[in-house]
Amino acid sequence: MKVTTEQIKHVAELARLKLTDEEVKSLNMEAVIEFADKLSELDAEQIAPTNHVSDIYNVFREDVEVPSYDRDDILKNAPAKARGCVLVPKVVE
Amino acid sequence: MNYESVIGLEVHAELSTNTKIYCSCKNEFGLDVNTSCCPICTGMPGTLPVLNKKVVEYAIKAGLALNCSITREGKQDRKNYFYPDLPKAYQISQFDLPLCTDGYVDIDVNGEKKRIGITRIHIEEDAGKLIHSVMGDESYVDFNRCGVPLIEIVSEPDLRSAEEARIYLETLKSILQYIEVSDCKMEEGSLRCDINVSLRPVGSDKFGTRSEMKNVSTLSGTQRAIEYEIGRQSEILDNGGVIEQETRRWDDAKGENVLLRSKEEAHDYRYFPEPDLMPIVVDDEWIESIRATLPEMPDVKKARYTGELGLGDYEAGIIVGNKSMARFFDKCVELGGNVKAVANWLQGDIMKVVKEQDITFDDISFTPEDLNELASIVDKGTISITAAKKVLAKMFETAEKPSKIVDDLGLAQINDESAIEAMVNDVLDKNPQSFEDYKNGKTRALGFLVGMVMKESKGKGNPQIINKMILERLEAYKNS
Known part of the structure:
Protein backbone atom coordinates (compact mmCIF):
# COMPACT_ATOMS: atom_id res chain seq x y z
CA MET A 1 0.00 0.00 0.00
CA LYS A 2 1.33 3.38 -1.03
CA VAL A 3 1.60 5.96 1.75
CA THR A 4 1.90 9.53 0.47
CA THR A 5 3.96 12.29 2.04
CA GLU A 6 0.70 14.19 2.64
CA GLN A 7 -0.75 11.29 4.60
CA ILE A 8 2.35 11.10 6.79
CA LYS A 9 2.23 14.84 7.41
CA HIS A 10 -1.48 14.65 8.24
CA VAL A 11 -0.98 11.84 10.76
CA ALA A 12 1.99 13.69 12.27
CA GLU A 13 -0.15 16.80 12.59
CA LEU A 14 -2.92 14.82 14.32
CA ALA A 15 -0.39 13.44 16.79
CA ARG A 16 1.16 16.90 17.23
CA LEU A 17 4.55 15.64 15.99
CA LYS A 18 6.94 18.02 14.30
CA LEU A 19 8.73 16.18 11.52
CA THR A 20 11.39 17.61 9.23
CA ASP A 21 11.18 16.83 5.51
CA GLU A 22 14.11 14.43 5.95
CA GLU A 23 12.29 12.57 8.68
CA VAL A 24 9.13 12.31 6.61
CA LYS A 25 11.17 10.91 3.72
CA SER A 26 13.08 8.45 5.86
CA LEU A 27 9.93 6.97 7.45
CA ASN A 28 9.16 3.63 5.90
CA MET A 29 5.45 3.60 6.69
CA GLU A 30 4.66 1.16 3.89
CA ALA A 31 6.66 -1.55 5.62
CA VAL A 32 4.74 -0.91 8.85
CA ILE A 33 1.41 -1.23 7.11
CA GLU A 34 2.49 -4.31 5.21
CA PHE A 35 3.50 -5.88 8.48
CA ALA A 36 0.05 -5.21 9.95
CA ASP A 37 -1.63 -6.35 6.75
CA LYS A 38 -0.21 -9.80 7.37
CA LEU A 39 -3.19 -10.27 9.72
CA SER A 40 -5.70 -9.99 6.90
CA GLU A 41 -4.24 -13.15 5.38
CA LEU A 42 -5.85 -15.10 8.21
CA ASP A 43 -9.27 -16.57 7.59
CA ALA A 44 -11.35 -15.14 10.45
CA GLU A 45 -14.71 -15.92 8.83
CA GLN A 46 -15.74 -18.41 11.52
CA ILE A 47 -14.45 -16.42 14.48
CA ALA A 48 -16.79 -14.17 16.47
CA PRO A 49 -15.58 -10.55 16.74
CA THR A 50 -13.98 -9.74 20.05
CA ASN A 51 -14.55 -6.37 21.68
CA HIS A 52 -11.74 -6.93 24.10
CA VAL A 53 -8.77 -9.29 24.27
CA SER A 54 -9.81 -10.46 27.71
CA ASP A 55 -13.08 -12.32 28.21
CA ILE A 56 -13.94 -10.39 31.36
CA TYR A 57 -17.01 -8.13 31.15
CA ASN A 58 -19.15 -5.85 33.35
CA VAL A 59 -16.48 -4.46 35.61
CA PHE A 60 -18.30 -1.74 37.51
CA ARG A 61 -17.98 0.61 40.47
CA GLU A 62 -20.87 1.45 42.76
CA ASP A 63 -21.91 5.11 42.67
CA VAL A 64 -20.36 5.98 46.02
CA GLU A 65 -18.33 9.10 46.58
CA VAL A 66 -14.75 8.97 47.85
CA PRO A 67 -13.00 12.20 48.90
CA SER A 68 -11.10 13.78 46.04
CA TYR A 69 -7.44 14.77 46.08
CA ASP A 70 -6.27 17.93 47.72
CA ARG A 71 -6.10 20.63 45.07
CA ASP A 72 -2.45 21.39 45.75
CA ASP A 73 -1.59 17.73 45.16
CA ILE A 74 -3.56 17.59 41.92
CA LEU A 75 -1.78 20.69 40.63
CA LYS A 76 1.66 19.65 41.87
CA ASN A 77 2.93 18.52 38.44
CA ALA A 78 1.44 21.38 36.44
CA PRO A 79 4.14 23.46 34.75
CA ALA A 80 2.11 26.62 35.32
CA LYS A 81 -0.76 27.31 37.68
CA ALA A 82 -2.71 30.24 39.06
CA ARG A 83 -5.89 30.76 41.08
CA GLY A 84 -6.29 27.06 41.70
CA CYS A 85 -6.16 26.25 38.00
CA VAL A 86 -3.69 24.85 35.52
CA LEU A 87 -2.53 27.66 33.30
CA VAL A 88 -2.36 26.97 29.56
CA PRO A 89 -1.81 29.08 26.46
CA LYS A 90 -5.12 30.59 25.39
CA VAL A 91 -6.80 28.38 22.83
CA VAL A 92 -10.25 29.52 21.85
CA GLU A 93 -12.33 27.23 19.70
CA MET B 1 -37.54 29.47 -3.76
CA ASN B 2 -39.36 27.55 -1.08
CA TYR B 3 -37.24 25.24 0.99
CA GLU B 4 -38.01 22.56 3.50
CA SER B 5 -35.63 22.43 6.44
CA VAL B 6 -34.31 19.11 7.69
CA ILE B 7 -33.08 19.22 11.26
CA GLY B 8 -31.46 16.69 13.58
CA LEU B 9 -30.35 17.27 17.16
CA GLU B 10 -27.51 15.79 19.20
CA VAL B 11 -28.44 16.40 22.81
CA HIS B 12 -25.93 16.05 25.63
CA ALA B 13 -27.37 15.54 29.09
CA GLU B 14 -25.22 15.35 32.21
CA LEU B 15 -26.38 12.48 34.40
CA SER B 16 -27.25 13.23 38.00
CA THR B 17 -25.18 10.45 39.54
CA ASN B 18 -23.39 11.03 42.85
CA THR B 19 -19.98 10.41 41.34
CA LYS B 20 -18.18 10.76 38.03
CA ILE B 21 -18.25 8.14 35.30
CA TYR B 22 -14.81 6.54 35.80
CA CYS B 23 -13.74 7.60 39.30
CA SER B 24 -15.34 8.23 42.70
CA CYS B 25 -15.00 12.03 42.69
CA LYS B 26 -18.17 13.94 43.46
CA ASN B 27 -20.32 14.94 40.48
CA GLU B 28 -21.62 18.36 41.43
CA PHE B 29 -22.00 21.69 39.67
CA GLY B 30 -20.53 24.87 41.09
CA LEU B 31 -17.77 23.51 43.34
CA ASP B 32 -14.60 25.52 43.88
CA VAL B 33 -12.20 24.99 40.94
CA ASN B 34 -10.24 21.72 40.87
CA THR B 35 -11.60 20.41 44.17
CA SER B 36 -13.40 17.37 42.75
CA CYS B 37 -10.46 15.82 40.98
CA CYS B 38 -8.22 12.79 41.23
CA PRO B 39 -5.48 11.23 39.09
CA ILE B 40 -8.11 9.35 37.01
CA CYS B 41 -10.27 12.30 35.94
CA THR B 42 -7.25 14.53 35.39
CA GLY B 43 -5.75 11.93 33.05
CA MET B 44 -2.57 11.11 34.95
CA PRO B 45 -0.44 8.41 33.27
CA GLY B 46 -0.88 4.92 34.66
CA THR B 47 -4.36 5.34 36.05
CA LEU B 48 -7.23 3.02 35.20
CA PRO B 49 -10.87 4.02 34.78
CA VAL B 50 -13.66 1.89 36.31
CA LEU B 51 -17.18 2.40 34.97
CA ASN B 52 -19.89 3.67 37.33
CA LYS B 53 -22.72 1.10 37.19
CA LYS B 54 -25.33 3.80 37.71
CA VAL B 55 -24.27 5.49 34.46
CA VAL B 56 -25.15 2.35 32.53
CA GLU B 57 -28.46 2.06 34.37
CA TYR B 58 -29.40 5.70 33.78
CA ALA B 59 -28.55 5.43 30.07
CA ILE B 60 -30.67 2.27 29.76
CA LYS B 61 -33.47 3.98 31.69
CA ALA B 62 -33.37 6.88 29.21
CA GLY B 63 -33.32 4.36 26.36
CA LEU B 64 -36.41 2.58 27.69
CA ALA B 65 -38.23 5.89 28.21
CA LEU B 66 -37.41 6.79 24.59
CA ASN B 67 -38.56 3.41 23.22
CA CYS B 68 -35.07 2.24 22.23
CA SER B 69 -33.63 -1.23 21.75
CA ILE B 70 -31.04 -1.94 24.41
CA THR B 71 -27.68 -3.22 23.18
CA ARG B 72 -26.85 -6.60 24.72
CA GLU B 73 -23.10 -6.32 24.20
CA GLY B 74 -21.78 -2.79 24.23
CA LYS B 75 -18.30 -1.37 24.47
CA GLN B 76 -16.57 1.94 24.93
CA ASP B 77 -14.17 3.65 22.55
CA ARG B 78 -11.56 6.37 22.53
CA LYS B 79 -12.24 9.52 20.57
CA ASN B 80 -8.95 11.33 20.03
CA TYR B 81 -8.47 15.06 19.89
CA PHE B 82 -6.27 17.70 21.46
CA TYR B 83 -7.79 20.46 23.52
CA PRO B 84 -6.67 21.79 26.91
CA ASP B 85 -9.97 20.88 28.61
CA LEU B 86 -9.36 17.20 27.84
CA PRO B 87 -6.27 16.14 29.81
CA LYS B 88 -6.00 12.60 28.38
CA ALA B 89 -6.17 13.96 24.81
CA TYR B 90 -9.00 11.49 24.22
CA GLN B 91 -12.57 11.29 25.37
CA ILE B 92 -13.99 7.92 26.33
CA SER B 93 -17.22 7.56 24.40
CA GLN B 94 -19.05 4.87 22.43
CA PHE B 95 -18.58 4.51 18.70
CA ASP B 96 -20.24 1.56 17.01
CA LEU B 97 -21.96 -0.17 19.92
CA PRO B 98 -23.94 2.50 21.80
CA LEU B 99 -26.07 1.30 24.72
CA CYS B 100 -29.39 2.21 23.08
CA THR B 101 -30.55 2.39 19.45
CA ASP B 102 -33.65 2.84 17.27
CA GLY B 103 -36.06 4.62 19.57
CA TYR B 104 -38.57 7.39 19.16
CA VAL B 105 -40.38 10.13 21.01
CA ASP B 106 -43.80 11.56 20.19
CA ILE B 107 -44.03 15.33 20.30
CA ASP B 108 -47.09 17.56 20.22
CA VAL B 109 -46.78 20.27 17.55
CA ASN B 110 -49.73 22.63 18.07
CA GLY B 111 -52.12 19.80 18.77
CA GLU B 112 -50.72 17.40 16.20
CA LYS B 113 -48.72 14.37 17.21
CA LYS B 114 -45.42 13.84 15.43
CA ARG B 115 -43.02 10.95 15.93
CA ILE B 116 -39.31 11.81 16.03
CA GLY B 117 -36.84 8.95 15.64
CA ILE B 118 -33.98 8.47 18.07
CA THR B 119 -30.96 7.04 16.28
CA ARG B 120 -28.91 6.20 19.34
CA ILE B 121 -28.02 7.02 22.93
CA HIS B 122 -24.48 6.51 24.11
CA ILE B 123 -22.54 7.20 27.29
CA GLU B 124 -19.42 9.35 27.44
CA GLU B 125 -17.41 11.61 29.72
CA ASP B 126 -17.66 15.39 29.82
CA ALA B 127 -14.56 17.56 29.38
CA GLY B 128 -13.24 20.19 31.80
CA LYS B 129 -13.88 23.88 31.70
CA LEU B 130 -11.64 26.59 30.29
CA ILE B 131 -11.79 30.07 31.71
CA HIS B 132 -10.19 32.39 29.16
CA SER B 133 -8.42 35.43 30.51
CA VAL B 134 -9.86 38.57 28.99
CA MET B 135 -6.66 40.59 28.65
CA GLY B 136 -3.85 38.04 28.69
CA ASP B 137 -3.07 35.17 26.36
CA GLU B 138 -3.65 32.36 28.79
CA SER B 139 -6.56 30.18 29.89
CA TYR B 140 -7.30 28.68 33.29
CA VAL B 141 -8.30 25.00 33.35
CA ASP B 142 -10.81 23.67 35.86
CA PHE B 143 -10.98 19.86 35.76
CA ASN B 144 -14.05 19.47 38.00
CA ARG B 145 -16.30 18.69 35.03
CA CYS B 146 -13.81 16.17 33.55
CA GLY B 147 -15.42 12.75 33.81
CA VAL B 148 -18.92 13.98 34.59
CA PRO B 149 -21.14 11.35 32.97
CA LEU B 150 -23.07 12.31 29.86
CA ILE B 151 -25.56 10.64 27.60
CA GLU B 152 -25.66 11.84 24.02
CA ILE B 153 -29.08 11.43 22.41
CA VAL B 154 -28.93 11.59 18.62
CA SER B 155 -32.18 12.17 16.73
CA GLU B 156 -33.04 11.17 13.20
CA PRO B 157 -33.29 14.13 10.80
CA ASP B 158 -37.06 14.10 11.34
CA LEU B 159 -37.55 17.69 12.52
CA ARG B 160 -38.86 20.13 9.92
CA SER B 161 -38.86 23.52 11.65
CA ALA B 162 -37.17 25.50 14.39
CA GLU B 163 -40.36 25.25 16.43
CA GLU B 164 -40.49 21.46 16.12
CA ALA B 165 -36.87 21.28 17.25
CA ARG B 166 -37.63 23.40 20.30
CA ILE B 167 -40.66 21.27 21.18
CA TYR B 168 -38.60 18.09 20.72
CA LEU B 169 -35.95 19.45 23.08
CA GLU B 170 -38.58 20.48 25.64
CA THR B 171 -40.16 17.03 25.45
CA LEU B 172 -36.80 15.32 25.86
CA LYS B 173 -35.96 17.58 28.80
CA SER B 174 -39.21 16.80 30.56
CA ILE B 175 -38.76 13.03 30.00
CA LEU B 176 -35.18 13.05 31.35
CA GLN B 177 -36.33 15.04 34.37
CA TYR B 178 -39.29 12.71 34.92
CA ILE B 179 -37.15 9.61 34.96
CA GLU B 180 -34.66 11.46 37.16
CA VAL B 181 -31.51 10.73 35.21
CA SER B 182 -30.60 14.39 34.62
CA ASP B 183 -31.67 17.68 36.16
CA CYS B 184 -31.43 19.24 32.66
CA LYS B 185 -30.53 22.68 33.96
CA MET B 186 -29.64 24.42 30.73
CA GLU B 187 -28.33 27.44 32.66
CA GLU B 188 -25.77 25.15 34.34
CA GLY B 189 -24.89 23.43 31.09
CA SER B 190 -26.31 20.07 32.10
CA LEU B 191 -28.35 19.97 28.88
CA ARG B 192 -26.70 21.19 25.68
CA CYS B 193 -27.22 20.51 22.05
CA ASP B 194 -25.55 20.46 18.67
CA ILE B 195 -27.85 21.09 15.75
CA ASN B 196 -27.63 19.79 12.18
CA VAL B 197 -29.53 21.79 9.61
CA SER B 198 -29.89 21.34 5.87
CA LEU B 199 -32.35 22.66 3.30
CA ARG B 200 -33.92 21.10 0.24
CA PRO B 201 -36.47 22.34 -2.28
CA VAL B 202 -40.02 21.59 -1.16
CA GLY B 203 -41.05 18.25 -2.63
CA SER B 204 -37.51 16.91 -2.96
CA ASP B 205 -36.64 13.73 -1.06
CA LYS B 206 -32.87 14.16 -1.33
CA PHE B 207 -31.04 15.72 1.61
CA GLY B 208 -29.08 18.93 1.08
CA THR B 209 -25.60 19.53 2.54
CA ARG B 210 -25.83 20.12 6.28
CA SER B 211 -24.06 22.42 8.64
CA GLU B 212 -23.50 21.59 12.29
CA MET B 213 -24.05 24.22 14.94
CA LYS B 214 -22.37 23.95 18.34
CA ASN B 215 -22.80 25.67 21.65
CA VAL B 216 -26.58 25.96 21.86
CA SER B 217 -27.56 25.95 25.49
CA THR B 218 -31.02 27.47 25.90
CA LEU B 219 -34.46 26.43 24.67
CA SER B 220 -35.20 29.78 23.06
CA GLY B 221 -31.64 29.82 21.70
CA THR B 222 -32.32 26.51 19.96
CA GLN B 223 -35.24 27.96 18.07
CA ARG B 224 -33.46 31.22 17.24
CA ALA B 225 -30.24 29.45 16.21
CA ILE B 226 -32.15 27.25 13.77
CA GLU B 227 -34.19 30.15 12.39
CA TYR B 228 -30.94 32.05 11.83
CA GLU B 229 -29.27 29.09 10.10
CA ILE B 230 -32.29 28.44 7.87
CA GLY B 231 -32.17 32.11 6.86
CA ARG B 232 -28.43 31.97 6.20
CA GLN B 233 -28.66 28.84 4.04
CA SER B 234 -31.74 30.09 2.10
CA GLU B 235 -29.93 33.28 1.24
CA ILE B 236 -26.89 31.39 -0.07
CA LEU B 237 -29.07 29.01 -2.13
CA ASP B 238 -31.25 31.85 -3.48
CA ASN B 239 -28.12 33.60 -4.69
CA GLY B 240 -27.01 30.48 -6.53
CA GLY B 241 -24.41 29.56 -3.89
CA VAL B 242 -23.48 26.18 -2.47
CA ILE B 243 -23.80 25.13 1.18
CA GLU B 244 -20.49 23.92 2.59
CA GLN B 245 -20.38 21.10 5.10
CA GLU B 246 -18.98 22.96 8.07
CA THR B 247 -19.20 23.46 11.79
CA ARG B 248 -20.50 26.78 13.04
CA ARG B 249 -20.72 28.24 16.51
CA TRP B 250 -23.92 29.87 17.79
CA ASP B 251 -23.44 33.16 19.62
CA ASP B 252 -26.60 33.54 21.68
CA ALA B 253 -25.90 37.12 22.77
CA LYS B 254 -25.31 38.35 19.22
CA GLY B 255 -28.04 36.10 17.76
CA GLU B 256 -25.82 34.86 14.93
CA ASN B 257 -23.45 32.03 14.14
CA VAL B 258 -19.85 32.10 12.96
CA LEU B 259 -17.69 29.60 11.11
CA LEU B 260 -15.77 27.34 13.47
CA ARG B 261 -14.30 24.69 11.15
CA SER B 262 -14.60 24.02 7.45
CA LYS B 263 -14.85 20.48 6.08
CA GLU B 264 -11.08 20.43 5.45
CA GLU B 265 -10.43 21.28 9.08
CA ALA B 266 -12.94 18.72 10.35
CA HIS B 267 -11.71 16.64 13.24
CA ASP B 268 -10.33 13.21 12.57
CA TYR B 269 -11.18 11.40 15.78
CA ARG B 270 -9.55 8.03 15.02
CA TYR B 271 -11.89 6.07 17.26
CA PHE B 272 -10.62 2.76 18.58
CA PRO B 273 -11.88 0.35 21.27
CA GLU B 274 -10.96 1.51 24.77
CA PRO B 275 -8.57 -1.15 26.04
CA ASP B 276 -8.84 -0.09 29.68
CA LEU B 277 -12.55 -0.86 29.94
CA MET B 278 -14.34 -4.17 29.64
CA PRO B 279 -17.41 -4.79 27.44
CA ILE B 280 -20.85 -4.05 28.91
CA VAL B 281 -23.15 -7.06 28.74
CA VAL B 282 -26.82 -6.42 29.47
CA ASP B 283 -29.33 -9.23 30.03
CA ASP B 284 -33.16 -9.27 30.15
CA GLU B 285 -33.26 -9.43 33.90
CA TRP B 286 -31.21 -6.24 34.23
CA ILE B 287 -33.31 -4.42 31.64
CA GLU B 288 -36.55 -5.44 33.35
CA SER B 289 -35.31 -4.35 36.76
CA ILE B 290 -34.52 -0.93 35.28
CA ARG B 291 -37.88 -0.80 33.48
CA ALA B 292 -39.60 -1.36 36.83
CA THR B 293 -38.15 1.96 38.10
CA LEU B 294 -39.75 4.04 35.30
CA PRO B 295 -42.44 6.45 36.52
CA GLU B 296 -45.56 7.57 34.62
CA MET B 297 -44.32 9.31 31.46
CA PRO B 298 -45.34 12.93 30.79
CA ASP B 299 -47.55 12.15 27.76
CA VAL B 300 -49.43 9.43 29.68
CA LYS B 301 -49.80 11.80 32.63
CA LYS B 302 -51.11 14.58 30.42
CA ALA B 303 -53.67 12.27 28.84
CA ARG B 304 -54.83 11.31 32.35
CA TYR B 305 -55.15 14.97 33.38
CA THR B 306 -57.16 16.02 30.34
CA GLY B 307 -59.23 12.81 30.27
CA GLU B 308 -59.99 11.43 33.70
CA LEU B 309 -59.47 14.68 35.60
CA GLY B 310 -61.05 16.98 33.02
CA LEU B 311 -58.33 19.64 33.01
CA GLY B 312 -57.86 21.85 29.97
CA ASP B 313 -55.04 21.04 27.56
CA TYR B 314 -53.09 24.17 28.47
CA GLU B 315 -53.22 23.79 32.24
CA ALA B 316 -52.49 20.04 32.00
CA GLY B 317 -49.44 20.93 29.92
CA ILE B 318 -48.19 23.40 32.51
CA ILE B 319 -48.48 20.94 35.38
CA VAL B 320 -46.90 18.08 33.44
CA GLY B 321 -44.09 20.39 32.36
CA ASN B 322 -43.08 21.02 35.96
CA LYS B 323 -42.18 17.82 37.69
CA SER B 324 -42.36 19.00 41.28
CA MET B 325 -45.69 20.73 40.59
CA ALA B 326 -47.03 17.51 39.07
CA ARG B 327 -45.88 15.58 42.13
CA PHE B 328 -47.67 18.01 44.45
CA PHE B 329 -50.78 17.98 42.27
CA ASP B 330 -50.89 14.16 42.03
CA LYS B 331 -50.76 13.97 45.81
CA CYS B 332 -53.64 16.47 46.15
CA VAL B 333 -55.71 14.45 43.66
CA GLU B 334 -54.87 11.19 45.40
CA LEU B 335 -56.15 12.69 48.67
CA GLY B 336 -59.43 13.67 47.04
CA GLY B 337 -58.90 17.42 46.62
CA ASN B 338 -60.91 19.67 44.29
CA VAL B 339 -58.95 19.06 41.08
CA LYS B 340 -59.74 22.31 39.29
CA ALA B 341 -59.28 24.53 42.34
CA VAL B 342 -56.00 22.87 43.30
CA ALA B 343 -54.74 23.16 39.71
CA ASN B 344 -55.58 26.88 39.74
CA TRP B 345 -53.85 27.52 43.05
CA LEU B 346 -50.72 25.64 41.95
CA GLN B 347 -50.38 27.42 38.62
CA GLY B 348 -51.32 30.84 39.95
CA ASP B 349 -50.56 32.11 43.41
CA ILE B 350 -48.34 29.22 44.51
CA MET B 351 -46.28 29.24 41.31
CA LYS B 352 -45.69 32.95 41.81
CA VAL B 353 -44.18 32.43 45.26
CA VAL B 354 -42.19 29.38 44.12
CA LYS B 355 -40.65 31.51 41.36
CA GLU B 356 -40.01 34.48 43.65
CA GLN B 357 -38.27 32.32 46.24
CA ASP B 358 -36.47 30.26 43.57
CA ILE B 359 -37.58 26.97 45.11
CA THR B 360 -39.46 23.92 43.81
CA PHE B 361 -42.88 22.58 44.83
CA ASP B 362 -41.03 19.97 46.89
CA ASP B 363 -39.72 22.74 49.15
CA ILE B 364 -43.08 24.32 49.94
CA SER B 365 -43.64 24.55 53.70
CA PHE B 366 -47.24 23.31 53.65
CA THR B 367 -48.55 19.92 52.48
CA PRO B 368 -50.95 18.79 49.73
CA GLU B 369 -53.48 18.08 52.52
CA ASP B 370 -53.27 21.75 53.54
CA LEU B 371 -53.92 22.94 50.00
CA ASN B 372 -56.91 20.61 49.71
CA GLU B 373 -58.24 22.03 52.94
CA LEU B 374 -57.83 25.60 51.67
CA ALA B 375 -59.70 24.74 48.46
CA SER B 376 -62.42 23.04 50.45
CA ILE B 377 -63.07 25.97 52.82
CA VAL B 378 -63.35 28.26 49.81
CA ASP B 379 -65.81 25.79 48.23
CA LYS B 380 -67.90 25.78 51.40
CA GLY B 381 -68.05 29.58 51.34
CA THR B 382 -66.31 29.87 54.69
CA ILE B 383 -63.88 32.37 53.23
CA SER B 384 -63.75 34.47 50.08
CA ILE B 385 -61.09 34.03 47.39
CA THR B 386 -59.51 37.30 48.51
CA ALA B 387 -59.28 36.02 52.07
CA ALA B 388 -57.98 32.68 50.79
CA LYS B 389 -55.06 34.48 49.16
CA LYS B 390 -54.19 35.96 52.56
CA VAL B 391 -54.42 32.50 54.14
CA LEU B 392 -52.12 31.09 51.47
CA ALA B 393 -49.50 33.78 52.10
CA LYS B 394 -49.66 32.88 55.80
CA MET B 395 -49.37 29.16 54.98
CA PHE B 396 -46.09 29.85 53.19
CA GLU B 397 -44.81 31.71 56.26
CA THR B 398 -45.99 29.53 59.12
CA ALA B 399 -47.01 26.17 57.62
CA GLU B 400 -50.07 26.26 59.90
CA LYS B 401 -53.36 24.60 58.96
CA PRO B 402 -55.59 26.87 56.80
CA SER B 403 -58.54 26.53 59.21
CA LYS B 404 -56.38 27.71 62.10
CA ILE B 405 -55.12 30.68 60.08
CA VAL B 406 -58.71 31.59 59.16
CA ASP B 407 -59.62 31.56 62.88
CA ASP B 408 -56.50 33.44 63.98
CA LEU B 409 -56.93 36.19 61.42
CA GLY B 410 -60.73 36.26 61.80
CA LEU B 411 -61.15 35.84 58.05
CA ALA B 412 -64.26 33.69 58.11
CA GLN B 413 -66.81 35.10 55.73
CA ILE B 414 -70.14 36.37 57.05
CA ASN B 415 -72.80 34.24 55.39
CA ASP B 416 -75.54 34.95 57.89
Missing part, protein backbone atom coordinates in the same frame (compact mmCIF):
# COMPACT_ATOMS: atom_id res chain seq x y z
CA GLU B 417 -78.24 36.67 55.85
CA SER B 418 -79.80 38.51 58.78
CA ALA B 419 -76.44 39.99 59.79
CA ILE B 420 -75.81 41.05 56.20
CA GLU B 421 -79.33 42.45 55.87
CA ALA B 422 -78.77 44.70 58.88
CA MET B 423 -75.67 46.15 57.28
CA VAL B 424 -77.43 46.53 53.91
CA ASN B 425 -80.30 48.39 55.55
CA ASP B 426 -77.92 50.68 57.31
CA VAL B 427 -76.01 51.56 54.15
CA LEU B 428 -79.18 52.04 52.06
CA ASP B 429 -80.66 54.34 54.71
CA LYS B 430 -77.58 56.52 54.58
CA ASN B 431 -77.55 56.68 50.76
CA PRO B 432 -81.12 57.37 49.53
CA GLN B 433 -79.74 59.16 46.45
CA SER B 434 -78.44 55.82 45.12
CA PHE B 435 -82.01 54.60 44.52
CA GLU B 436 -82.68 57.59 42.25
CA ASP B 437 -79.32 57.17 40.51
CA TYR B 438 -80.03 53.52 39.81
CA LYS B 439 -83.52 54.28 38.55
CA ASN B 440 -82.01 56.86 36.18
CA GLY B 441 -79.78 54.22 34.67
CA LYS B 442 -76.60 54.79 36.65
CA THR B 443 -75.98 51.08 37.28
CA ARG B 444 -72.67 51.72 39.00
CA ALA B 445 -74.71 52.78 42.02
CA LEU B 446 -74.95 49.04 42.69
CA GLY B 447 -71.19 48.63 42.83
CA PHE B 448 -70.89 51.63 45.08
CA LEU B 449 -73.41 50.23 47.57
CA VAL B 450 -71.88 46.73 47.57
CA GLY B 451 -68.50 48.36 48.25
CA MET B 452 -69.95 50.31 51.17
CA VAL B 453 -71.45 47.16 52.73
CA MET B 454 -68.18 45.23 52.21
CA LYS B 455 -66.40 48.06 53.99
CA GLU B 456 -68.97 47.97 56.77
CA SER B 457 -68.36 44.20 57.15
CA LYS B 458 -64.58 44.77 57.22
CA GLY B 459 -64.28 42.73 54.04
CA LYS B 460 -65.87 39.64 55.55
CA GLY B 461 -69.37 39.82 54.13
CA ASN B 462 -70.13 37.30 51.42
CA PRO B 463 -70.06 39.50 48.30
CA GLN B 464 -72.50 37.27 46.39
CA ILE B 465 -75.15 37.56 49.09
CA ILE B 466 -74.63 41.32 49.47
CA ASN B 467 -74.80 41.86 45.74
CA LYS B 468 -78.00 39.85 45.40
CA MET B 469 -79.68 41.57 48.32
CA ILE B 470 -78.92 45.12 47.16
CA LEU B 471 -79.84 44.37 43.57
CA GLU B 472 -83.26 43.09 44.67
CA ARG B 473 -83.92 46.28 46.64
CA LEU B 474 -82.79 48.59 43.83
CA GLU B 475 -84.83 46.72 41.22
CA ALA B 476 -87.88 46.78 43.48
CA TYR B 477 -87.57 50.60 43.79
CA LYS B 478 -86.97 51.04 40.07
CA ASN B 479 -90.10 49.05 39.19
CA SER B 480 -92.30 50.61 41.89
